[in-house]
Amino acid sequence: MSGEPGRFPRPEGGAGFATRYNRWRYNLYAPVYDRVVAAFFAPRRRRAIALLAPRPDERILLLGAGTGLDLDYLLGCRRLTAIDVSDGMLARLHRRAARLGLEVEASVMDGQRLAFPDACFDAVILHLILAVIPDPVACLREVERVLKPGGRVVVFDKFLADHQRPVWWRAAANQLTRIIATDINRQLGVIVSPTTLHIEHDESAGMGGFFRIVLLRK
Numbered sequence: 001m002s003g004e005p006g007r008f009p010r011p012e013g014g015a016g017f018a019t020r021y022n023r024w025r026y027n028l029y030a031p032v033y034d035r036v037v038a039a040f041f042a043p044r045r046r047r048a049i050a051l052l053a054p055r056p057d058e059r060i061l062l063l064g065a066g067t068g069l070d071l072d073y074l075l076g077c078r079r080l081t082a083i084d085v086s087d088g089m090l091a092r093l094h095r096r097a098a099r100l101g102l103e104v105e106a107s108v109m110d111g112q113r114l115a116f117p118d119a120c121f122d123a124v125i126l127h128l129i130l131a132v133i134p135d136p137v138a139c140l141r142e143v144e145r146v147l148k149p150g151g152r153v154v155v156f157d158k159f160l161a162d163h164q165r166p167v168w169w170r171a172a173a174n175q176l177t178r179i180i181a182t183d184i185n186r187q188l189g190v191i192v193s194p195t196t197l198h199i200e201h202d203e204s205a206g207m208g209g210f211f212r213i214v215l216l217r218k
């Protein structure tokens with residue numbers, strides 16, 4: 001992607017059907033999202049952000065930020081940016097940020113086509129987005145582009161192990177889960193290998209390693 005001034009990717013408009021569908025369904029889920037996921041994922045969020053170890057003056061991007069459940073663990077951070085395709089989710093993030101006394105620059109944006117210049121973020125948080133976004137490789141390539149050299153990415157999500165093929169029932173279940181919630185058969189290695197990011201740390205975050213917390217570095 002070009003680093004020339006004024007040549008950043010277009011933020012919206014060209015979004016495909018899958019991205020428009022995500023916007024539609026997350027606008028629908030927004031009023032109940034926190035009640036469904038907040039408690040179950042809270043310890044994993046805390047652990048993932050502790051691993052990222054953000055410093056107060058670092059510029060941090062929350063990509064697919066949702067309702068901002070990660071903000072509870074970013075209280076000392078002064079340069080937070082959040083993007084999401086769903087304005088319904090971001091409206092809740094705005095309210096949470098105000099409650100927590102945090103300043104967050106939030107905008108509706110496609111995580112596969114970030115409207116930011118090259119090398120402008122110190123760290124990126126990818127929580128429960130790589131298994132949801134239609135093209136996770138495009139997303140991670142954009143993350144790679146906007147990260148400063150040496151920048152970190154923390155991923156918390158569900159993956160199929162790189163050496164596995166999905167058993168028949170898992171492949172069948174995925175036809176439903178990817179429409180209503182999330183893809184359950186994406187492989188981290190397949191998503192990371194087209195980039196220059198390297199895996200610095202990878203740990204199980206529950207359900208026999210189905211959930212993982214991973215730290216990547218540029």
Ligand SMILES: C[S@@+](CC[C@H](N)C(=O)[O-])C[C@H]1O[C@@H](n2cnc3c(N)ncnc32)[C@H](O)[C@@H]1O
Pocket residue numbers: 019022023026037063064065066067068069070083084085086089109110111112126127128129132133134
């Ligand atoms: C499962 S939620 C995770 C939200 C938040 N990161 C969290 O941990 O609670 C997935 C989020 O990704 C957003 N999303 C889906 N497709 C996207 C895209 N192409 N660009 C940016 N955000 C997207 C959805 O609107 C939703 O808020």
